[in-house]
Amino acid sequence: MLKNYLTITFRTLLRYRTYSLLNILGLAVGLACGILIFLVVEFQLSFDTHHSKADRIYRIVTKLTHENTTYSRGTPKALADVLRRDYPLIETAARIKRVRGCVLSIPAANGGFLKKFQEDRTVGFADPQLFNVFDFQWRIGNPQTSLSKPNSAVLTDKYARKYFGEANPIGRTLRLDNQLNLTVTGILKDHPTTTNLSDEVYISYSTVPSLSEQVAQSFQNWENLDSEEMTYVTLPEGTPAQRLEAIFPAIIRKQYTAESAKIYQYHAQPLSDVHFNSDYGGRIQLKLLYAMGFVGLFLVLAACINFINMATAHALRRSKEVGVRKAMGSTRGQLFWQFMSETALITLAAVALALGAAQASLPLVSKAMAVFNATFSLTALLEPKSLLLFLLLIGFVIGLAGFYPSLILSGFNPIAALRRKMTTDQVGGISVRRGLVVVQFFITQLFVISVLVIMAQLRYVRTMNLGFTRETVLTIPMPSADPVKQETLRNRLLQISAIQNVAFGSAPPASQSINETTFTYDNRAEPEKFETKTKVGDMRYVPLFDLKLLAGRNFLTNDTNTHELIVNEMMVKRLGLKSPGDILGKRINVWEASHTVVGVVNDFHVNSLRKGVTPLVLFKNFSENRMAALKISPKNLPETLRQVEATWNGLFPEQVFHYQFMDEILDRFYTAETIMLGFAQVFSLIAILIGCLGLYGLISFMAESKLKEIGVRKVLGASVWQILWLFGREFGRLILLGFLVAAPVGWWLMSAWLQDYTYRIQIEWWVFGVTILLAAFITLATVSFQSIKAALMNPVKSLRSE
Structure with missing residues (x-):
């Protein structure tokens, strides 16, 4: 059978x-x-599901409650030590501090270097306990001792080959930012791609206090939160997360003042939530x-x-x-x-x-x-x-x-x-087939509505006025905190004819590097109930990015000792002042220093348009200048970039030159949306293709099943257009029925998606107009050949058997 x-x-x-x-x-x-x-x-x-203890690993995160609630994955440096020392409930606690934009070099015997590498998001300072929390596969080294001493480093296989080729890397020296020598003590097998612990170089956390006196002092500052400073813990088997949550209030009461204790809350975030929250x-x-x-x-x-x-x-x-x-x-x-x-x-x-x-x-x-x-x-x-x-x-x-x-x-x-x-x-049953075709039209039109809305929102966020100039602005690193070297770089860059202006600062107006802190205003003893974003910029920062002064003036000099400060409009509003001029001359204490407000600039966006504008202060601090922003002419861009690189390398030969345009920095905010749009476009085309195949089969069947009817109609005097209307009327009704379902569903789904954005488009009528017109056009293009062929057929052939 x-x-x-x-x-x-x-x-x-x-x-x-x-x-x-x-x-x-x-x-x-x-x-x-x-x-x-x-x-x-x-x-x-x-x-991160491959870790054997995944179900009992938690990341400690911080929730800060002011007028608005903010969230940070960062924790104080001392938290892991306190958890290990004072709370037997914790099986293991480990810190990891990721380093942005550092340079690792291979020293040469003559005092220079053999190679240098610019690393971003691949280097981290880690406690040796990290290897007890997570499952790392070791090729060489001891997980208990490889990071136990200061100035030790563990590399992945891939990065060991990158730095040292096929030679044995154990005992070799790496230099961090041309100031700290590290000894390689272990080699890890390469990480699986499905992990958020993607660091390729782990440096012993005991090295951190030696980086600078300011960093060493930060171990005692429980209000100093860095989003790249994270704490992971492992609980014993069978221990619920609620028991871990229960110890946090006692830590907060002990380490914070009564006022600050109302602001800070710690929470245990399951490892399974880290990738998605x-x-x-x-x-x-x-x-x-x-x-x-x-x-x-x-x-x-x-x-x-x-x-x-x-x-x-x-x-x-x-x-x-x-x-x-x-x-x-x-x-x-x-x-x-x-x-x-x-x-x-x-x-x-x-x-x-x-x-x-x-x-x-x-x-x-x-x-x-x-x-x-x-x-x-x-x-x-x-x-x-x-x-x-x-x-x-x-x-x-x-x-x-x-x-x-x-x-x-x-x-x-x-x-x-x-x-x-x-x-x-x-x-x-013809009604069943009609219903199925309506479902196909519904799916196709739903995809089209989604693609149109996503495209419109992405175009909106990429073209919206962010409050500053982003065209032809180039950013390069500023690796020196020496004000003399900084001015030397500026002067040499300005000698290049295509460069119109050079400003120094901590970051561009909008970037993924954003600092937020508490502050006090005027003579008030208590900190304000809201935090402020902070930016560091010199006297050229405001004019280069075309920030509009609404009151007061720009910085007159780059002298850090003047302690001047510029705020945005939102700061004035949140302080309850009536006009921008009311804040001029007032004192704001931020970063443990008192500054005088000398100017107010227009509001500008410091992050993606998912979030609104928040209070911001801009002040001078040459030791925090990490970036040089160059306003350049777009003419002969390759030659300009070559000259900039040569000038920069002449001053910082031990560093690695790299650059970014402002548009590239801003596009990083919308990486997920760009990926989503690409998939949506492809799948929409595929949905249309599937629908076209079905329509082609159906119109072939309809044409064959209606041959005699068409023959009779033509004999009785029906025109070609009247015959075509038989098919058009049928599919027109089905398109309309599919649209009547797809339009409200599409509007509801995409309205929910747009809620993630503080600044968003309104879904307008043209989205639905384009959708139904496109569906009609696709249907017409698919069914027209068979329809016309049937309408033009000689009626004698179809009626011959009668």
């Missing part, structure tokens, strides 16, 4: 090649998208992964609907075959499983094609997810859990796509089938 099923299935598929090809292609495209989305979602959900620096939101999962299901569903429509439409051609089989004694059950076997064979062929298409697409997906260092492989589907889900998906597709058509085909009346008296209403 099985052999007979397969033989007939192969013959049927070969006989109806076009039908088979359309079905296989439609299912393959939907399944390929489902596979790719599964790989992306599975990759994101597997972050945007409040504490999570890299991707869970709701985005859920949305991608639903997209994958929608695409597979659209492919199945396409199959069902074409199978039921194709059923009229096979009505005589069913009649003969029933007349010869075939039961309905036998026929049902015959048609189900055909569906299974088509599905398996589609799976094979989908796997090939997915494999070919993996480099593009990996490139799109490069920000996560992602590398995808279909071998991930062979993991037991993944393989089970994949087999269930295949079974689901076979059942969903095959059950209804098989039920309809096996239920034909043999007499009516043999006399060819079957009608479209008897073959599955």
Whole structure:
């Protein structure tokens, strides 16, 4: 029986090649998208799940409650020591402090250096206990002692080869920022890509106090929070997180004043939440992964609907075959499983094609997810859990796509089938097929609405006036805190004809490097109930970025000892002052120094448009100048960059030159949205393709089933346009019904997505107008050939059998 099923299935598929090809292609495209989305979602959900203690590892995070609540993944430097020393409940506690933008060099015997490397987000100071919290695979070294002494460093395999080639790195010296020698004491195997502990160089945390006197003193400052300074703990098995949470109030009461204790709260964040919680620096939101999962299901569903429509439409051609089989004694059950076997064979062929298409697409997906260092492989589907889900998906597709058509085909009346008296209403019901087509139109139009809204929001955030100039502004590092060297660099850069201005500061007006602190205003004894953002900039900072002075003046000199300060409009408003001029001459104590307010500038955005403008102070401090901003002419840009690099290298030969344009810095704010838009655009095109395949099959069926009707109409005088209207009216109604469902659902979903942005577009009528026009155009382009062919056919051919 099985052999007979397969033989007939192969013959049927070969006989109806076009039908088979359309079905296989439609299912393959939907399944390929489902596979790719599964790989992306599975990759994101597997972050840090490989650690043996993952279910009892927590990161301590800080919640600060002022007038507004803010969140920080940073904790005081001394917290881990207190937890290890005073609380036996804690099995292990470890600190890690990530370092931004440092230079590691290989010293030469003559006092110079053999190589130098600019490292960003790959270097961290870590306690040796970190290796007890997380599972690191060691190639060389002892996890208990490799970071126990100051000036020790542990490298990953990849970075050991990067620095020292194939030579033995143990005992070799690395120099940090040309001021601190480190000895390599251990080598780790390379991290898996699915981890947020992606540092490649770990330096012993006991080295931190020797960096500077200011850093050493910060160990006693419990209000000094750095978002890159994190504390992880491991609890004994069976210990609930509530017991850990219960010890935090006692620590806060002991280490903070009564007033500060009202502000600071510590919380235990599960390791499983670290990758997804945007409040504490999570890299991707869970709701985005859920949305991608639903997209994958929608695409597979659209492919199945396409199959069902074409199978039921194709059923009229096979009505005589069913009649003969029933007349010869075939039961309905036998026929049902015959048609189900055909569906299974088509599905398996589609799976094979989908796997090939997915494999070919993996480099593009990996490139799109490069920000996560992602590398995808279909071998991930062979993991037991993944393989089970994949087999269930295949079974689901076979059942969903095959059950209804098989039920309809096996239920034909043999007499009516043999006399060819079957009608479209008897073959599955025209209303059912209409409903399925409406679902396809709904999915397609929902995708189109989503893409249009995301594109509009991204265009809005990228073109919105942020309150400062970003065009043709180049930023380069300022590696020296020496004011003489800084002025020397400025003077030499200004000798380059294409450079119009040079300013120094801690960071550009908007960047991912943002400091926030408490402050006191005027003669008030207590700190204000809200915090302020801080920026460091010299007297050229305001004019270079074209910040508008609303009251007062700019800095007159770069002398740090004048203790002058500029605030933004929001600071004036939050202090309850009536006009910008009211704050001039007042004192603001920030960073443990008192400053006089000399100017007020317009509000400008310091981070992405997800957040609103907050109070900000700008003051001078040459020791905090980490960046040089250059206003340059766009003409002959390569030659300008060459001259800038040569000038910079002449002053800082031991450092590594790199640069960024302001537009590049701002684009980093919207990396997730850019990835989301790319996926949405691709999947929208695929949804449209699947819908077009289904429409092509349906219009072919409709044209064939209406041949005699069209012939009669033409004989009675109907024009070509009247015949075309038969098809246009049918699909027009279906498009409209799909739109009536897609429009409110799309508006609701995208309105919820836009809520993440303080500054956002309004979803306007043109989004829905473009959507329905595009759906109509796609439908017209798909069905026009078969419709016109049917309308122009000679009626004699269709009526000849009467």
